[in-house]
Amino acid sequence: MSVEVERKFLCNADTLKKLEEIGAVCVGQRQIHDQYFDTPEFHLTLRDMWLRKRKGCWELKCPTAEAQSGKQGEAAAALCTRYKEITSLPEIHLRVKEVIKEDRESEAGFSQEDESWLSKLNLVCFAEFTTARRSFTLKEEGVQVDLDQADFGYHVGEIEVLVPEGGDEQAALEKIRKTAEKLGLTGDQRVKGKMDVYLKRNHPEHYAKLLSEHIL
Numbered sequence: 181m182s183v184e185v186e187r188k189f190l191c192n193a194d195t196l197k198k199l200e201e202i203g204a205v206c207v208g209q210r211q212i213h214d215q216y217f218d219t220p221e222f223h224l225t226l227r228d229m230w231l232r233k234r235k236g237c238w239e240l241k242c243p244t245a246e247a248q249s250g251k252q253g254e255a256a257a258a259l260c261t262r263y264k265e266i267t268s269l270p271e272i273h274l275r276v277k278e279v280i281k282e283d284r285e286s287e288a289g290f291s292q293e294d295e296s297w298l299s300k301l302n303l304v305c306f307a308e309f310t311t312a313r314r315s316f317t318l319k320e321e322g323v324q325v326d327l328d329q330a331d332f333g334y335h336v337g338e339i340e341v342l343v344p345e346g347g348d349e350q351a352a353l354e355k356i357r358k359t360a361e362k363l364g365l366t367g368d369q370r371v372k373g374k375m376d377v378y379l380k381r382n383h384p385e386h387y388a389k390l391l392s393e394h395i396l
Contacts, residue, residue: 181267183244183343185352187260187360188371191327191337195363202362204316204325216307216375217298222386223280228395230263230375231276231303240266240275244349257353259360259370264345276301306386307378323355325363334377339363372396 215233218224224231230241241263266272280301298304309331316325326338339359341352376396379387390396 181345182265183345183347183349183352184241184263184265184340185260185343185349185356186262186338186340187356188373189337189339189360189363189365190371191335195327195337198363199316199325202318202359204318207315207317209312209314212311212313214307214309214311215305217303218306219280219302220304222389224276225306225386225390225395226393227279229275229279231272237267238269238272240272242266242275259368260353260356261370262349265342273297276303306383307375309374309378311374318359320355320359322352323359325359328374330374330378332378332381334374336371336374 212234217231217233228243232239232241244262244264266275311331312329314327316327317323318325322341324340326340327335328338329335339356341355343349343352376387379390379396387396
């Protein structure tokens with residue numbers, strides 16, 4: 181399990197030029213199809229937990245202890261998000277059941293192919309979209325910059341550092357701060373992610389609930 185430390189930013193006509201100027205190297209382009217799941221009562225997302233299927237594999241993003249406590253520290257850290265990324269299906273299943281308080285044993289097992297556990301836990305797809313992504317790496321070790329164009333018309337960039345469990349998140353925040361500075365990013369407000377925009381446009385009730393709980 182790793183922790184994804186990330187800062188989003190709005191792309192503009194100068195973004196590619198800036199990336200070139202700071203020595204970023206394009207490492208590929210790809211299409212990403214995502215499906216997100218929750219109960220009709222939003223048990224997961226109201227706890228800032230995001231169950232996602234991407235390229236046939238399951239991931240669960242959960243807030244770190246610092247994020248849950250609201251301890252963000254300096255302003256630069258407040259512009260970032262920090263999530264634990266869980267990719268083990270048995271662990272995902274266990275954590276989801278803990279939240280939903282489902283006591284019945286699933287007979288489906290933990291196969292990537294057998295998805296009957298979704299219906300047993302009353303999980304339904306609430307968001308589905310495809311993103312065209314261009315990824316860049318920097319000389320600064322471990323820093324990746326992604327430029328995303330979602331199929332619903334939203335364009336956003338992400339500066340990301342993956343930290344091993346128990347690793348130095350503060351060092352990751354500093355790498356992101358330096359990269360943002362090199363890209364000339366300004367502003368003291370978090371930039372909306374793809375999910376924020378998708379929910380606001382397509383599921384305003386869900387979006388309003390998450391806003392009221394300060395999740396988004």
